[in-house]
Amino acid sequence: MENSKMKVRTIHTGNFKLDGGAMFGVVPKQLWNKLNPADSNNLCNWAMRCLLIQTEDRNILIDTGIGDKQSESFFSHYDLNGPQSLLSSLKSEGLEPEDITDVLLTHLHFDHCGGAVTNKNGVMVPTFTNARYYVHKTQWDSAMDPNPREKASFLRENFEPLYDAGKIIFLEQGDTIANVIEVHVFYGHTHGMIAPLICFPDGKKLFYGADLFPSSAHLKPHFVMAYDIEPLKTMSERARINEIAARENWWYFYEHDLITEISQVALNEKGQSYPINGSSLFEIFI
Numbered sequence: 274m275e276n277s278k279m280k281v282r283t284i285h286t287g288n289f290k291l292d293g294g295a296m297f298g299v300v301p302k303q304l305w306n307k308l309n310p311a312d313s314n315n316l317c318n319w320a321m322r323c324l325l326i327q328t329e330d331r332n333i334l335i336d337t338g339i340g341d342k343q344s345e346s347f348f349s350h351y352d353l354n355g356p357q358s359l360l361s362s363l364k365s366e367g368l369e370p371e372d373i374t375d376v377l378l379t380h381l382h383f384d385h386c387g388g389a390v391t392n393k394n395g396v397m398v399p400t401f402t403n404a405r406y407y408v409h410k411t412q413w414d415s416a417m418d419p420n421p422r423e424k425a426s427f428l429r430e431n432f433e434p435l436y437d438a439g440k441i442i443f444l445e446q447g448d449t450i451a452n453v454i455e456v457h458v459f460y461g462h463t464h465g466m467i468a469p470l471i472c473f474p475d476g477k478k479l480f481y482g483a484d485l486f487p488s489s490a491h492l493k494p495h496f497v498m499a500y501d502i503e504p505l506k507t508m509s510e511r512a513r514i515n516e517i518a519a520r521e522n523w524w525y526f527y528e529h530d531l532i533t534e535i536s537q538v539a540l541n542e543k544g545q546s547y548p549i550n551g552s553s554l555f556e557i558f559i
């Protein structure tokens with residue numbers, strides 16, 4: 274896996290708020306509140322941080338944030354905040370929507386794929402008109418025929434127009450994109466979530482954890498979101514990845530961590546993982 278001219282950049286799409294208890298499942302508030310202080314409504318603030326990967330001839334975007342199509346009352350539940358948006362962040366990298374060649378949607382929950390489709394004069398159209406959009410088939414099927422637990426997270430207007438426009442490509446475990454991105458597939462948070470591994474010419478590896486590791490706090494084994502449909506599977510998927518990541522010095526990119534953008538991972542004597550060398554993407558991947 275190699276590409277001589279390669280650049281990665283964080284694409285901030287703004288922050289949103291979610292209930293702290295929902296984000297940490299069975300973990301008591303006394304423990305998680307030290308790491309992610311909640312406001313008076315028990316809400317914690319979370320980033321929606323996407324990633325841009327540029328090779329010689331491709332501009333690849335991973336995830337698209339929450340977008341702006343839904344009603345004011347829908348967005349009011351999530352207290353959107355922060356100065357940046359998907360398109361303003363791309364613009365500050367010198368890119369217009371039509372410059373994006375590939376969009377990888379890790380999964381189809383609204384905070385990851387909302388920006389993929391735009392409401393243009395009442396018609397839902399792909400935001401990135403020249404891009405292929407990638408998703409896992411199992412995830413697609415879950416989104417189109419959702420179980421009652423996840424139903425509220427899948428909003429058809431965020432992804433169905435991509436299919437209607439003939440833009441969707443289904444990826445499988447082990448597939449690659451542009452020779453630099455490896456596809457890894459997970460089933461604990463939602464069925465068929467892709468967490469891509471980006472491989473650099475100098476040997477560095479950056480793992481876009483999506484909602485397998487939404488923040489650095491979620492490296493702790495029991496810090497599993499209440500949203501996850503199969504929490505035990507999340508725990509075993511994390512343990513398997515952590516073991517490889519610690520051995521091979523991977524960097525993790527945290528989509529929802531407000532502060533820590535990337536870190537590496539270490540294992541203690543009990544085999545439990547914790548973050549080390551927390552940093553910004555730019556400092557490590559110039």
Ligand SMILES: [Zn+2]
Binds near residue numbers: 384385487529
């Ligand atoms: Zn999420």
